[in-house]
Amino acid sequence: MGEFLGLPALFFEGTPFEINRIILVRLIAVAVMLLLFWLGLRKARRVPTRGQSIAEMAMEFVKVQIADQILGEKFGRRYLPILASLFFGIIAMNLTGLIPFFNMAGTAIIGVPLTLGLFAYVVFIHAGIKELGARKFFKNSLLPSGVPVPIYLILTPVEFLNIFIVRPLSLALRLLLNMMVGHLLLVLCFAATHFFFFTADGWLSLFGVGTLLAGFIFTLVELLVAALQAYVFTLLTAVYIQQAVAEEH
Amino acid sequence: MTQISMAAEETGSNPFIPADYDIIWSIIPFAIILAVFWFFVVPTFRRILDDRAAVIEGGIAKAESAQAEAAEALAAYNLQLAEGRAEAARIRETARTEGAQILAELKEQASVESARILANAQVLIEAERQAALVSLRAEVGSLAIDLASGVIGASMSDDAQASAIVDRFLAELESSENSNDQAKA
Numbered sequence: 001m002g003e004f005l006g007l008p009a010l011f012f013e014g015t016p017f018e019i020n021r022i023i024l025v026r027l028i029a030v031a032v033m034l035l036l037f038w039l040g041l042r043k044a045r046r047v048p049t050r051g052q053s054i055a056e057m058a059m060e061f062v063k064v065q066i067a068d069q070i071l072g073e074k075f076g077r078r079y080l081p082i083l084a085s086l087f088f089g090i091i092a093m094n095l096t097g098l099i100p101f102f103n104m105a106g107t108a109i110i111g112v113p114l115t116l117g118l119f120a121y122v123v124f125i126h127a128g129i130k131e132l133g134a135r136k137f138f139k140n141s142l143l144p145s146g147v148p149v150p151i152y153l154i155l156t157p158v159e160f161l162n163i164f165i166v167r168p169l170s171l172a173l174r175l176l177l178n179m180m181v182g183h184l185l186l187v188l189c190f191a192a193t194h195f196f197f198f199t200a201d202g203w204l205s206l207f208g209v210g211t212l213l214a215g216f217i218f219t220l221v222e223l224l225v226a227a228l229q230a231y232v233f234t235l236l237t238a239v240y241i242q243q244a245v246a247e248e249h
Numbered sequence: 250m251t252q253i254s255m256a257a258e259e260t261g262s263n264p265f266i267p268a269d270y271d272i273i274w275s276i277i278p279f280a281i282i283l284a285v286f287w288f289f290v291v292p293t294f295r296r297i298l299d300d301r302a303a304v305i306e307g308g309i310a311k312a313e314s315a316q317a318e319a320a321e322a323l324a325a326y327n328l329q330l331a332e333g334r335a336e337a338a339r340i341r342e343t344a345r346t347e348g349a350q351i352l353a354e355l356k357e358q359a360s361v362e363s364a365r366i367l368a369n370a371q372v373l374i375e376a377e378r379q380a381a382l383v384s385l386r387a388e389v390g391s392l393a394i395d396l397a398s399g400v401i402g403a404s405m406s407d408d409a410q411a412s413a414i415v416d417r418f419l420a421e422l423e424s425s426e427n428s429n430d431q432a433k434a
Contacts, residue, residue, distance in 0.1 A: 015270070
């Protein structure tokens with residue numbers, strides 16, 4: 001638990017640029033991800049090398065499965081850099097939770113999820129205002145047409161809460177809690193295994209086999225969760241942008 | 250939550266309340282990611298995709314033009330073939346006509362020739378017959394006179410008389426021949 005709360009600083013202690021273990025993991029994850037993309041695309045050619053194919057395939061996934069599918073050709077093209085940044089940034093920082101010696105997702109403390117959630121919030125509101133104008137955007141969001149007037153008494157506060165408060169927080173908390181709980185589960189399993197094997201006496205140590213197996217299974221689950229959460233975060237951001245720029249809901 | 254709040258009391262922080270450095274080190278890496286994707290990864294990706302699409306489209310256009318050319322060549326070939334066939338048929342027809350003409354001419358010539366040969370032969374035969382007739386007449390005259398001299402014992406040296414007798418005899422012979430011919434006809 002203490003890992004999430006004020007780790008000892010490694011660099012710049014006491015300044016706003018303090019770097020502890022998780023921050024370092026984050027920076028390394030980002031650097032490695034960007035390096036891989038740079039290596040893949042630095043000599044981009046018509047006939048791709050293996051690395052370029054993989055980089056293209058990854059970009060193709062975000063372009064086709066998220067940007068073009070949710071936003072369509074025009075907006076998909078405009079928001080592809082943002083969506084790709086979100087997706088690859090999150091997935092890189094998620095995966096560190098599974099890598100030995102890192103053992104901690106860069107997204108498992110609130111900074112990244114909150115920053116990205118607020119970023120997505122700013123992006124979709126900006127998209128709506130830019131596309132429809134402020135008046136039309138807020139009218140579409142808060143006073144959707146095709147509803148009897150008295151319903152607005154309920155609908156408008158609910159929509160306000162949903163769109164302008166819940167959305168960024170739900171994005172942030174979904175990602176944070178998934179990665180945090182994943183980390184806790186893995187720690188629990190492996191700590192229990194350690195306890196049963198090395199501290200517990202006699203037949204109790206047999207439990208260690210079970211907890212080790214559980215740890216292995218949860219590692220695989222976490223691998224899925226790491227990719228899934230990156231996908232979900234990016235997909236929801238795309239959906240919010242789409243709803244913001246839509247003429248009518 | 251009690252654990253968290255306890256831990257928060259111990260360390261003076263809470264996982265849901267961000268530390269300033271946490272936010273800073275979220276913004277900076279993400280800003281870098283965004284910049285790299287905005288200015289390098291996505292443009293490169295798009296350039297490559299567009300380039301590939303252009304090449305593929307160029308290839309398709311090339312293939313289409315090649316196909317059109319091939320179709321054109323085939324049409325031209327077919328046209329030539331048809332012309333050739335028509336030409337061959339025409340030549341064959343001409344040859345057949347000419348052959349028939351030549352054959353007819355040859356037949357004509359042959360029949361003319363045969364007619365000529367036949368006519369010649371008839372003329373020859375007629376001449377032969379006339380000659381034979383003349384010589385026979387002369388010989389028959391003298392033979393008959395010799396015979397008659399022998400029979401009657403007198404010399405029929407009086408030529409005028411003798412030839413008158415012979416002529417009368419021959420005239421009778423001829424008339425009887427003629428009447429025989431007429432009877433036969």
